[in-house]
Amino acid sequence: MMLGRALTGMALLLAGASAGSLAGAQPQQAAPAAPQARYSYSQVMVPMRDGTRLQTVIRRPLDKQGPLPILLQRSPYGVPPASAVGRERSLEFMEPDGYILVHQNMRGRFESEGTFTMSMALQPQGAQGVDEATDAYDTIDWLVKNVPANNGRVGMMGVSYPGYAAAVALARPHPALKAVSPQAAWNDWWINDDLHRYGAMRLSYATDWLYPLQNNKQGESFETGAYDSYEWFLKLGPIENLDKRHFKGSVPQLTQMIEHPDYDSFWKGQHWTDRLGRSTVPTLHVAGFWDQEDPLGSWKIYEKMEADDPANNNMIVGGPWAHGSWRQAASDMGHFPIPGTSGTDFRRDIEAPFFRYWLHGKGPKPGFEAKMFQSGSWTWKSYRKWPAPGTTATALYLRADGSLSFEGAGDAGQCREFVSDPANPVPFRERPISPTYPSLEWRWWEAADQRFVENRPDVLSWTSAPLEKDLTVTGDVAATLMASTSGTDSDMVVKLIDVYPDNVEPTPSPAQMGNYGKSLNGYRLPIAMEVRRGRWLDDWSTAKPLVPNQVRAWDVPLRDHDHVFKAGHRIMVQVQSSWFPVIDRNPQKFVPNIYKAKSEDFVKATQRVCTGSKVTLPVIR
Incomplete structure (x- = not known):
């Protein structure tokens, strides 16, 4: 790892001289010259x-x-x-x-x-x-x-x-x-990067990164013994078990994360x-x-x-x-x-x-x-400046019929819904999920084709008509969901996706059918993806339970980007409530410290995404 x-x-930057030694030597060949x-x-x-x-x-x-x-x-x-x-x-x-x-x-x-x-x-x-x-x-x-x-x-x-x-x-x-x-x-590290995404713990990555840094000076990795990391982390249960059963206090950063779930003075300092x-x-x-x-x-x-x-x-x-x-x-x-x-x-x-x-x-x-x-x-x-001048904040609305529209939000009071089950969370990439290192799947998971979740009942998708001309998005992208949950806590994951046409590349010939799934035809390329945890919608520093079934705004930052959605492509938005195990599971029942939730706190919840939900794009006309 x-x-x-x-x-x-x-x-890699300053030790490139020894990179060639990583390749295995071939039998019957002389060793390369120093x-x-x-x-x-x-x-x-x-x-x-x-x-x-x-x-x-x-x-x-x-x-x-x-x-x-x-x-x-x-x-x-x-x-x-x-x-x-x-x-x-x-x-x-x-x-x-x-x-x-x-x-x-x-x-x-x-x-x-x-x-x-x-x-x-x-x-x-x-x-x-x-x-x-x-x-x-x-x-x-x-x-x-x-x-x-x-x-x-x-x-x-x-x-x-x-x-x-x-x-x-x-x-x-x-x-x-x-x-x-x-x-x-x-x-x-609480707002984003490495350990959290807006307070939601980056579970699998934090596990694989922190252990070799703090458990030992020589960087020895933590081995779960499981072929599919998804299964291992699912069986782990509440996050507190990672420290109690496995790390046992040997990774202080993880222990501190568990003891400081909110954005308190420990993180602000x-x-x-x-x-x-x-x-x-x-x-x-x-x-x-x-x-x-x-x-x-x-x-x-x-x-x-x-x-x-x-x-x-x-x-x-x-x-x-x-x-x-x-x-x-x-x-x-x-x-x-x-x-x-x-x-x-x-x-x-x-x-x-x-x-x-x-x-x-x-x-x-x-x-x-x-x-x-x-x-x-x-x-x-x-x-000449960043964010780039000359952009127009343009709302792309998630309509109740599953379409995306720049023209308007649609009729008020309409919603789409799904059931989120912590016992069957949405994987963040295709299973089986390999350990973080060394893994090409990990390296490029944020650019992976998102068709692997499209047919799950706990993932909603909205899709635009094919674009008539190029759409250039340059700057800060953000989403606002008008959403509710039947629980008292929840996560909302928003993905902005560039959908490639089905005919962007020639169909592979029969002799090339082994590469059929590797073409760009119909590729769902994620441009921006992020999670927002409901307990901190009002205040990063103080967790509060959500009011069941109350529709309210969920602001989801989607970071800076510079991307052109080409003519003929479609825009897709996906919404789900789990992203596992890169993000820890939300029990969907509010508890003061989410890392110390009990097994019985993990409950199903009905999530609703309603009229007025939108992604705001900085468009260069």
Whole structure:
């Protein structure tokens, strides 16, 4: 599991030299020659202000002379081994410029001293304590003073946890920190990213991610022994059982989640972006529209920094990417092909020039604000601001006859309904569901064809007529359901889907029938999907029971997107009340702490979606 996490995170970014060793050797073949050494290798223990020493690897290119900038990655996933002295594949467009590559294990990970807490809380200004921002500051201070022949300029970059580690350094930036690229970073683990979706626990992913991070320093995975994760988590029962029966207090982050189900001071105190002031360090944010792990944080960090950016050095890039997939060519979304190589484009034409200018002082100054590889059109777009100006908030109504309409909501008081049964929750992807890592199914589940749930009685679908012309949606997408439940708590999951025509590709010949199901004909491509938990409709901080059968508004944020629904395609919206096991089951009977619900609290409920329900699209006319 940790291997998969590392490869989709920054270990892929700055440890590409050893990637070839992952392929199994073929019988009767000579072992491949060792890669030509392009970097020197040294390991040091860098002291922090409290005396804790952090394991740090320093690699310098052997073919570069003179002072070079430092490129720093801080991570809980390990440092490159001594054999990692060959080419850095993911940095192929940055390598010619030359960087001193530095990797550091965070506190308590591998050979670094101290305790790994996963806390994002930052010390008050003037306090003497330590946090991830002070550790970044102290590391940079030591590097510029002790690494020979550096030019005094430091950049930070990373994907996922290393992306957060790069971003949080901006809360206390060292004077030598001249450029930062947080990629798939996060800012709030209760609102979204990794652990929750608006307070609803990301059950299977949190289980598979947290255990190797906190149960042991070497990243050993948690094994359920079940072939189908859906079955294992269903038999688990209430979430409290995961800690009591299996983790037994060895994963503190999970224990804290169970004890803090609401958005209380424990979570609010870790909202580190509140400490960001005026943007002084040029920053290149990167986000994937199909990021299955950290979909929201980069947008929110960018938004916070944009509020005070007088030099216009705060930039964001987005694309049709899963978690970190821009570190590769990015020519597909699973078996869904993408024209072009947007990942290569990003690394060559955006990332490399960004660091070249700010750390080497070469080339033109990056002058864009936002660049998106727009899905649907599959082309690069540049915007002078984000969200893009010139859009019109346009309501797409869910009508009682199962159609979608821009013309109006339909007759008042009409509803569609379904029965939600916690004993038979809707799977979030096709079963059997494999463990999170290493799994291509997990990597691209948010782009998977949604036909697998269409005939379930607990999933409602609304579909538009074929579009007469292209519809471009650029910016923040949101849904509002006018809905009720017969229970006292409930979830509502909303999916916005691009329905491809049945004839978008030639029908496979008989000789190709094994690929029949892999064509794009009739593909239901999810563009935006999110869950909202009823207990927090009024207040994130205080859970309240719902009034049975009372129709009320459920606001469901669907994040930022840049997508073209092509002429001839249809738009579909699906609504369901479970998304298992990526989201924990709602018992549908209100209990003060949802993680401590009893088996008898899990009850069936009748859900109704009524007139006035809509998805609001930012349409460019």
